[in-house]
Amino acid sequence: MKFLERPPRFLFFTGKGGVGKTSIACATAIALAEAGRRVLLVSTDPASNVAQVFGTIIGNRMTDIPGAPGLSALEIDPQAAAQAYRDRIVGPVRGLLPDAVVKGIEEQLSGACTTEIAAFDEFTALLVDSALTATYDHIVFDTAPTGHTIRLLQLPGAWSGFLDSGKGDASCLGPLAGLDKQRAQYGRAVEALADAARTRLVLVARAQRSTLTEVARTHKELAAIGIAQQYLIINGLLPEEEAKQDRLAAAIYEREQAALRALPAELAALPCDRVALRPFNLVGLDALRQLLVATPSPANASEDEPIALDASSLGDLVDAIAADGHGLVMLMGKGGVGKTTLAAAVAVELARRGLPVHLTTSDPAAHLAETLHGSLEHLTVSRIDPHAETERYRREILAAKGAELDAAGRALLEEDLRSPCTEEIAVFQAFSRIIREAGESFVVMDTAPTGHTLLLLDATGAYHREVARQLDAKGAHYTTPMMQLQNPKQTKVLLATLAETTPVLEAAGLQADLRRAGIEPWAWIINNSVAAARPQSPLLRQRARNEIREIAAVAATHARRFAIVPLLKEEPVGVSRLLELAGRTIATA
Template sequence: MNFLDHPPRFFFFTGKGGVGKTSIACATAVKLADAGKRVLLVSTDPASNVGQVFGVAIGNAITAIVAVPNLFALEIDPQAAAQTYRDRIVGPVRGVLPDTVVRGIEEQLSGACTTEIAAFDEFTALLVDSALTADYDHVLFDTAPTGHTIRLLQLPGAWSGFLAEGKGDASCLGPLAGLEKQREQYKAAVDALADAARTRLVLVARAQASTLREVARTHEELADIGLRQQYLVINGVLPEGAAGDDELAAAVFAREQAAITTIPDALKALPRDQIALKSFNLVGLDALHHLLDNVETLAEHPAATNAEPIVAPTLATLVDEIAADAHGLVMVMGKGGVGKTTLAAAVAVELAHRGLPVHLTTSDPAAHLTETLSETLENLSVSRIDPHAETERYRQHVLETKGAKLDAQGRALLKEDLRSPCTEEIAVFQAFSRIIREAGKKFVVMDTAPTGHTLLLLDATGAYHREIARQMDDKGIHFTTPMMQLQDPKQTKVLLVTLAETTPVLEAANLQDDLRRAGIEPWAWIINNSIAAARTCSPLLLQRAANERREIDAVAKVHAQRYALVPLLKDEPVGEENLRALSQSQATTNAEADL
């Protein structure tokens, strides 16, 4: 493995949920410890399962992994860290400021940026020379801070004054209030991150075009702020020998090799490793020892595996219920890499095929979808919102209004505030909001929607209300805001997309909680690219299918009011026919009994 050559003291593993960064971090820790190095493995992943991987209870205290001499682990609970962090900031103003103001501050501190900064606050001490890490040769971090967080920590002080004077917008600067005491430690930590002799960033991806594009954006964002010591690991690549005579496995192999061949230019110069897809769950030392070896024998595949696809509701079942309303807003949401854009297109195409008028709107830049839906389909209209153009338009508007009277330092803070992940969500949703009104007379299928945190921030400031009132240019007319429409289950159906894997399911559950705080109840879950719902005779894929069943069971019985299972298909979901195929599967009836 290239990324293990001449290992530095610090490793950071980063990537979207479900790509396998925790498993790779654990396997790396074991390999270094086996080589006689004293290793500390630290996880700040909200979906961390490091303890599960090693079969040891790990908490917010350094714990020895008894089965691996020289290995120690620490799990920082980011949610607990964020709550402690919020209490530290909000506590002094409770009972002093009006309750509505306190609730607004709490909501500003409820987003992903607060969680990330709170976790960074916890592990910065591990990045600088201290008694905590003095005895370790290597410190490995499962999950790295984003470029946005690091840029925030590099900006000048005066966070509290900037926020207190109301100069910020719907922001991610709020989490930085009251951090002046740690600024020297933060500077040392950021310096350590940028030092190629001390720190190596490992970007973990899957052999999928969309995932590789996402990693390319992460690479460029981190490189722009000086974090250039990066390695790329493409995980879970189907071995050629596993395809055999199985049509599905052969198609997956060809698809993955095409994605690797056409890797984004930004990633081509990075040192690269590939890790073969394994049939077994990556739990326990035997599994970890094999992960980086790229060796797997057929003996590791169980001899007896149920080859029949799982019986579960299909996407067509959900579309039947949606179509019965004749019109409405359908929001398709989910974390990156789960296929929500493709499924939004599949829902729209299926509704249009039934003779219903549909407007599909997306901000996803995926070229294959643009090509797929560039053809004219009866009853279907498509709009593509350019998130970069919309975000730049929004930034300029805020700078020309709120930023007009700020000094140089204030404008620097505001500009960074406007580079937060929330800003793009706000800008894109404002563009979406112009289309939402159509849902009263046709179906509007919306891809790439904002989180509940962002919606609550905007609703609290009245931004949507004022914007729509301004567009109507008549405050005397009654109107319904997008937020009100999203909260009405008769007008809006939210579909959460996930994969049948532990981390994506947990991330979708967290997103569901986030939406519920905003008064939005998800209508259904869609489990995408399921091997368990497909027909295969590949021993490796059959075992992967067996591993999926626990996660499908959790969605069906714990998380979702209703759900659908979409099979992994042999053909790429491009074109009307292949998109419609996503609505069908081998099984067509309701089926917890087979789980």
């Protein structure tokens, strides 16, 4: 593997959700450790699944991985990091300042941007030379999906610039002293990221046009901030011999080869490795050890045994949604499970019935336009653009609060609004506007991958608590966005997953997080099911059999209602193919 030749100290794995970043990062960490290196594997994903892959509890501490001498792992826990951050800031003034003042500071530090910057502090601490990491030869970062990762890697420079130019004594994070102490650490982190001798970025992709286009954008954005040492891995390629035995496999193989022939020029210039699709789930040390080495395809055993499925279709779910006449439909889940495609499919099926539908996305790496590839009567499409929303928010605040300020006061306000986490507030406001629309029509929202969505819901919850604190004492009536999300008559949350061990576990974890916030998911959707596509290829049939156990777990343990969407021969791009996803029957393969 080219990306493993003369590896530097820091290796970052990034890419669109669902392309196999975690599996490849874990397999890389094992390979380095078995070569005699001391390795720390770090997940920066707020919805980390490293623990599920290794089958052990990890959490926010350096933990040795059983059965893999020399390998430790760490999952940066945003909530634990945020609490530690709050304690660092509030602890010194507790007991010295009035309780009301301390409570006000804590309230300032309760939002999503505090959670983000606190986790970011832990991330940058791993990039600087310290006793914390001195014993490790390599630190392997399994990052969150693309949009979140780009923001994470841009933050060292953004916060350094903000602190260098800032003149205020507070931001949305509370006292700036909490950030200013980290100035030197951020500077050293910037140097480490830009040093090709110390840092290598590995872009992980699937052989899909949309995925490769997004990876090309990521390559450009990260190269622009100085991360130039980049490699490419094309993961999960169907072997050519499988295409000779099955029309479905042949269509998938040709689709992948066409995407590779159209590889963007900037990616074609990068050192590239190709990793074959495996018939087994990538969970456990034995499976991970096989990922980066060549293995034979499965034999033709058990080819004639039927694969039985009994489940609703996506169309059945849409029938029940349409009966309400209006409402918010939110697609949530891990990156790469097909939320964008499913959101578009639900929206076009509702619009086909003559219902007014607004399809929107909060995903920083959104590609709704590419998925729809056309228009439809009764359907409008939008995107919550973080940059546009931040600029709108800045203008509104300057108009409302800056009009009566003198030049010095206005300059101070403008400086405060240049804080990188102003974006979190702006995106939340846009999210709130979208929710209000669902009172009169259908709004279908394609959310960002799990971790980013949880941060958005954290902001929604913080806003609700602040409104409740101010208005409950007055006995005033109010409705917050969080209350609308908690009302099943107004909001239906659809959890998207794949019939694989890790995505199902992650969807179950997301469901638990939502329930703690008082939001009950309405249904699960198992997307891209190989079993429901009736394959004949031995490799695909083995993957189909692996799916049955996961589908049974969803039915028995996790979901009150669920639907299965089959893997299609053609990519579901365009209105007509999206309507195919709402098929009425799930057949026996």
